[in-house]
Amino acid sequence: MTFEARETEGLRFPFTPRRPGELAPEFGRLRKEEPVARVTFPTGDSAWLVTGYEDNRIVLSDPRFSRAATTLPGAPRLQPIPPDPASMFSMDPPEHTRLRRLVAPAFNNRRMAALRPVIRHEVDLLVAGLAVAGPPADLVSQFARRLPITVICELLGAPAGDRDRIAGWVDILLSLTQFKPPQVAQARQELKRYLAELVAAKRENPADDLYSELIAVRDSGDLLSEEELIVLGATVLTGGFLSTASEIALSFLCLFRHPDQLERLRQQPELLPSAVDELLRYNALTAGGGLIRVATEDVKLGGVTIAAGEAVLPAISSANRDPGVFSDPDRFDLTREDNPHLTFGQGIHYCLGARLARIELELALEGVLRGLPGLRPAVPLDELRAQGGHLVRGLPELPVTW
Numbered sequence: 001m002t003f004e005a006r007e008t009e010g011l012r013f014p015f016t017p018r019r020p021g022e023l024a025p026e027f028g029r030l031r032k033e034e035p036v037a038r039v040t041f042p043t044g045d046s047a048w049l050v051t052g053y054e055d056n057r058i059v060l061s062d063p064r065f066s067r068a069a070t071t072l073p074g075a076p077r078l079q080p081i082p083p084d085p086a087s088m089f090s091m092d093p094p095e096h097t098r099l100r101r102l103v104a105p106a107f108n109n110r111r112m113a114a115l116r117p118v119i120r121h122e123v124d125l126l127v128a129g130l131a132v133a134g135p136p137a138d139l140v141s142q143f144a145r146r147l148p149i150t151v152i153c154e155l156l157g158a159p160a161g162d163r164d165r166i167a168g169w170v171d172i173l174l175s176l177t178q179f180k181p182p183q184v185a186q187a188r189q190e191l192k193r194y195l196a197e198l199v200a201a202k203r204e205n206p207a208d209d210l211y212s213e214l215i216a217v218r219d220s221g222d223l224l225s226e227e228e229l230i231v232l233g234a235t236v237l238t239g240g241f242l243s244t245a246s247e248i249a250l251s252f253l254c255l256f257r258h259p260d261q262l263e264r265l266r267q268q269p270e271l272l273p274s275a276v277d278e279l280l281r282y283n284a285l286t287a288g289g290g291l292i293r294v295a296t297e298d299v300k301l302g303g304v305t306i307a308a309g310e311a312v313l314p315a316i317s318s319a320n321r322d323p324g325v326f327s328d329p330d331r332f333d334l335t336r337e338d339n340p341h342l343t344f345g346q347g348i349h350y351c352l353g354a355r356l357a358r359i360e361l362e363l364a365l366e367g368v369l370r371g372l373p374g375l376r377p378a379v380p381l382d383e384l385r386a387q388g389g390h391l392v393r394g395l396p397e398l399p400v401t402w
């Protein structure tokens with residue numbers, strides 16, 4: 001496949017939301033007027049931005065939109081460095097199917113149910129720490145980031161003392177403009193070097209964790225290469241930390257903006273599962289949504305022809321507000337019943353950690369609201385800044401009191 005020379009076309013992407021966690025107004029306009037629109041990324045590359053629900057489902061699941069092709073030399077890029085071809089994030093079948101089959105059992109219902117008490121215990125510890133220290137506190141650094149990095153490191157088998165370092169690497173790896181390409185490349189290299197050492201240590205001393213299991217698979221046949229084994233760890237860490245941390249922070253922010261619904265959730269914790277899905281639908285978590293794809297042949301979509309070699313970005317947060325699918329889509333309603341949001345994607349790359357993320361969110365909301373009655377923002381909400389320059393857009397801080 002060959003790629004056209006770079007030229008600046010269409011709107012500059014990403015757009016800037018008016019307030020943190022909200023959908024930038026451009027998405028609604030494009031969904032109505034130009035559902036598949038030309039945009040230019042900070043790298044200078046152009047792509048088609050897809051804003052409607054049905055078109056998003058197609059981009060996420062149609063094999064003519066390839067993830068593997070995004071790793072080819074010269075392929076259009078959203079992020080500062082090309083995706084890692086050894087990650088299942090950027091593979092097509094059959095390679096993707098092979099890796100996914102190996103790792104999926106670690107995320108099955110039984111495993112996730114077994115993790116529940118571990119996560120609840122961690123939530124209780126963090127909440128108790130906040131309660132003992134007393135208000136005010138920063139809900140981002142003291143809770144929202146701590147919980148998912150702890151859970152994901154436990155799952156993988158990374159030592160507690162390494163959590164901050166790992167979180168720091170993931171922050172850099174998910175940057176759009178905050179870090180320069182050499183810094184991002186260095187972070188990837190350092191994380192991979194770290195994981196290679198972790199694999200070596202676990203070969204010596206296996207434990208009851210995902211990495212030890214995968215090492216056993218690797219060493220018992222030729223199903224998994226050493227590079228794939230290392231990159232799997234990086235994939236799980238990059239997939240599982242910042243997204244969940246930012247979603248937890250944005251969820252509290254959203255509830256603070258809707259105090260009547262926050263109160264209702266306090267009174268009726270049985271609403272938590274539907275509240276979690278509504279928060280996942282409503283919060284505009286990322287700059288776009290899904291990962292970019294490259295068309296492997298000409299594809300007609302939304303009234304345009306996407307030529308082979310061109311990039312497509314599924315704007316999932318925009319799909320989640322499509323009035324053709326969600327009634328009164330810009331209304332946050334934690335009792336919403338029919339909620340087929342696309343926040344975890346669709347098709348073969350459907351988020352491997354979706355169950356885990358839901359459990360973390362539910363227990364985080366439940367634990368904090370129960371353990372810190374009277375929780376409220378400690379600053380006017382309009383003063384809060386969004387996390388800029390990142391693919392995942394959380395909050396740098398969320399000062400709270402109770």
Ligand code: HEM
Pocket residue numbers: 060088089090100152235236239240241243244247285289290291292342343344345346348349350351352353354356357
């Ligand atoms: C609120 C939290 C989360 C959100 C919103 C989220 C969202 C997503 C989305 C949209 C995709 C598909 C991307 C695409 O096809 O373009 C995805 C894939 C993935 N996610 Fe998540 N995720 C979350 C949490 C997690 C967690 C906790 C883990 C792991 C422990 C995880 C691991 C993964 C992996 C490994 C993939 C790649 C799957 C594949 O390529 O087959 N995610 N996630």
